[in-house]
Amino acid sequence: MSVNDRGTIKWTSMMLPEHVNLLREMWEEKSQKDKPILEEDIKEEINTQLQLAIHDNLTIEVKHFSGRDYLTKKGKLAKIDQTMLLFDDDTRINLYHVLDVYVD
Numbered sequence: 001m002s003v004n005d006r007g008t009i010k011w012t013s014m015m016l017p018e019h020v021n022l023l024r025e026m027w028e029e030k031s032q033k034d035k036p037i038l039e040e041d042i043k044e045e046i047n048t049q050l051q052l053a054i055h056d057n058l059t060i061e062v063k064h065f066s067g068r069d070y071l072t073k074k075g076k077l078a079k080i081d082q083t084m085l086l087f088d089d090d091t092r093i094n095l096y097h098v099l100d101v102y103v104d
Contacts, residue, residue: 035065036099049101050085053077063100064093074104 015023038046053060054077061074062085073093079086085093 033065033068033070035097038099042100046098046101049103050077050080053101053103054080059104061102061104062093062098063102065097065099070099 049060052058057076059074059076061072063070063072065071073087073091075087075089075091077085078088080095083095085095085098087093
């Protein structure tokens with residue numbers, strides 16, 4: 001493979017549009033992620049970090065699952081209810097989707 005080789009991109013001009021669409025769908029499916037199942041001790045650690053952050057008004061970074069990808073949200077918590085985290089800027093994150101919490 002040479003330095004200027006573009007892989008499959010250079011062959012798309014010779015492919016039928018249907019083939020290009022199928023390749024595009026295949027690449028999108030490959031990049032999708034599944035929500036991991038958290039162990040109980042990790043859930044407890046997340047809960048501890050959230051309680052510490054709300055009690056001491058600390059800034060946190062929350063890694064959460066959204067759609068088919070992992071996202072992060074940084075900010076201060078305004079409220080924690082039974083199923084949601086509510087941030088100062090009115091952002092809501094479902095507790096079920098939280099994967100990790102980092103306290104600054």
